Amino acid sequence: MRPQNALDWVAFVLLLIGAFAWGAFVTDVNVLDRLLEPIADPLDDTVFILIAAAGLYWIARVIGVGRRARQ
Template sequence: MRPRTVLDWIAFVLLLVGAFAWAAFVTDVNVLDRALEPIADPLDDVVFVLIGLAGLYWIGRVAVGDRAPRR
């Protein structure tokens, strides 16, 4: 399933960021914490919440499927 709308793309990019963050987490390096800590410490928590919401959005999107008519 491909992203079609702007919201789809934003959620998809957040999912990619989350996937890379989890991959780095396995190696005991929190990439988001290191990248965002100089800016603001709570910012990485906000990004993780957005990643979680993006995941829920895509679960719903995949569960509903393509309901748009094909041309």
């Protein structure tokens, strides 16, 4: 499924960031924590929350929630 609007693209990019962050987390390196902690400590938590919201958005989009309402 291809992103079709700006919200789709933002969510998709966040999913990619999250995928790479989890890939590095499995190897015991929290990339987001290392990159964002010097800027502001709660910033990495905020990014992880945005990544989770993007994941829920894409799950809903793939399942087709709201598609029936638009037709």
